[in-house]
Amino acid sequence: MRPTRSYWERTSLNAPTDFLIVGSGFVGLCAALETRKTFPRASILVVDRAPVGFGASTRNAGFGCFGSPSELLDDAKRVPLSTVIDRVERRYRGLQQWLSWFSPDAFDWFPGGGQEVFSADKYSLFKECEAFLPELNRQVGSFMNHSSVYSKNETKHRCPSLPYALSIAIEGHLHPGKLMELLRKKAQTEHIVLRGGVTIEPFSHWTRTEKGWEIPSQEGILVSERVLVATNAFTQHLFPELEVEPARGQVLLTAPLPQGNPWIGSFHADEGYLYFRNVGQGLLLGGGRNRFREQEKNDSGCTSEEVMNYLESFLREHLLPHQPVEITDRWAGTMGFGPKNEKEPLVLQKAPGVVVACRMGGMGVALAPSVATEAVSLFR
Numbered sequence: 001m002r003p004t005r006s007y008w009e010r011t012s013l014n015a016p017t018d019f020l021i022v023g024s025g026f027v028g029l030c031a032a033l034e035t036r037k038t039f040p041r042a043s044i045l046v047v048d049r050a051p052v053g054f055g056a057s058t059r060n061a062g063f064g065c066f067g068s069p070s071e072l073l074d075d076a077k078r079v080p081l082s083t084v085i086d087r088v089e090r091r092y093r094g095l096q097q098w099l100s101w102f103s104p105d106a107f108d109w110f111p112g113g114g115q116e117v118f119s120a121d122k123y124s125l126f127k128e129c130e131a132f133l134p135e136l137n138r139q140v141g142s143f144m145n146h147s148s149v150y151s152k153n154e155t156k157h158r159c160p161s162l163p164y165a166l167s168i169a170i171e172g173h174l175h176p177g178k179l180m181e182l183l184r185k186k187a188q189t190e191h192i193v194l195r196g197g198v199t200i201e202p203f204s205h206w207t208r209t210e211k212g213w214e215i216p217s218q219e220g221i222l223v224s225e226r227v228l229v230a231t232n233a234f235t236q237h238l239f240p241e242l243e244v245e246p247a248r249g250q251v252l253l254t255a256p257l258p259q260g261n262p263w264i265g266s267f268h269a270d271e272g273y274l275y276f277r278n279v280g281q282g283l284l285l286g287g288g289r290n291r292f293r294e295q296e297k298n299d300s301g302c303t304s305e306e307v308m309n310y311l312e313s314f315l316r317e318h319l320l321p322h323q324p325v326e327i328t329d330r331w332a333g334t335m336g337f338g339p340k341n342e343k344e345p346l347v348l349q350k351a352p353g354v355v356v357a358c359r360m361g362g363m364g365v366a367l368a369p370s371v372a373t374e375a376v377s378l379f380r
């Protein structure tokens with residue numbers, strides 16, 4: 001038995017809305033803003049099961065990236081090049097969207113460029129990627145307004161075990177927590193109501209009535225004409241039939257390095273499964289999921305000793321071998337992937353007035369604005 005809502009609550013806080021958005025990560029909040037733009041007079045409520053944060057959006061590595069050469073080469077072996085480039089463009093435009101909404105300094109945007117680095121045993125992959133660069137540059141140059149986004153790195157890299165590198169211009173990194181705060185403030189100034197601590201029950205418990213969708217939650221029944229579900233990795237709890245698998249991503253961060261940080265900018269290694277960047281004079285390192293595949297299909301949000309040990313060894317042996325290093329932070333977040341490495345986000349109408357936008361992989365910081373726009377367009 002659940003307590004019923006009072007008349008006062010039912011006619012104010014829990015009053016029916018025009019739009020209910022489930023999930024207040026980057027996708028949910030961008031979708032709320034896009035809904036406001038498209039439906040200026042609509043009432044919009046965004047709910048999340050967490051009081052604040054705890055989705056991937058505030059637990060990632062903060063790369064503002066649109067694809068490293070080996071990632072895009074691998075994609076191009078699976079799907080037509082036009083599909084790959086379309087996704088690059090949506091990621092690039094997503095980053096431009098953040099920069100048009102907010103001052104770069106307000107979310108620590110650092111356009112220091114990126115590099116993909118290769119170990120000696122990946123020399124043939126490095127050469128294959130290098131050969132792919134002219135075509136990549138031709139394709140992305142038109143919308144990035146830059147003739148050589150990808151280039152060979154002429155300098156020998158500072159790490160003997162990662163001797164080869166390719167540069168990625170325009171790429172940057174940011175502070176996802178600050179970006180989230182800005183987004184929440186923007187939503188509130190647009191009269192979008194944000195509510196945390198509301199867990200929405202599976203779709204099979206929802207009912208369609210003449211008032212709209214009646215949606216049970218632990219906070220009572222919510223009623224809304226239209227619903228957009230942006231629960232990413234957790235979507236199977238609502239729609240078990242959708243192909244979204246959780247994948248844990250783990251990250252550690254060092255204190256400012258006393259001898260200075262040799263790794264300023266954004267770096268991709270091990271075909272994108274390892275990523276590192278500076279946070280001021282500290283170094284953030286994340287990934288390693290490919291070494292522990294089965295155990296990382298996990299949405300606990302907790303770190304594991306095995307992955308943390310692996311990351312820490314890589315950090316001490318390869319990235320900072322001659323420095324004392326203090327690790328100050330360790331955390332995990334949950335990404336949503338498709339089966340068999342399917343990378344395309346899932347944006348679809350599930351029922352009349354119910355749209356789902358999820359499965360953002362490791363790309364949602366950049367992709368969220370474009371995916372949100374696509375999802376809201378399904379309501380028109």
Ligand SMILES: Cc1cc2nc3c(=O)[nH]c(=O)nc-3n(C[C@H](O)[C@H](O)[C@H](O)COP(=O)(O)OP(=O)(O)OC[C@H]3O[C@@H](n4cnc5c(N)ncnc54)[C@H](O)[C@@H]3O)c2cc1C
Binds near residue numbers: 231
């Ligand atoms: C370690 C790590 C590193 C990453 N690094 C990068 C990167 O550098 N660059 C990049 O582009 N991407 C990166 N990503 C991916 C990126 O963070 C995600 O793709 C993106 O944040 C997804 O946003 P979202 O809004 O779809 O999902 P989320 O931010 O996960 O939001 C989903 C929300 O739904 C809520 N929710 C779930 N179920 C319910 C329910 N039943 N009722 C109510 N609320 C519910 C959750 O609480 C959550 O807040 C990384 C992810 C991780 C974990």
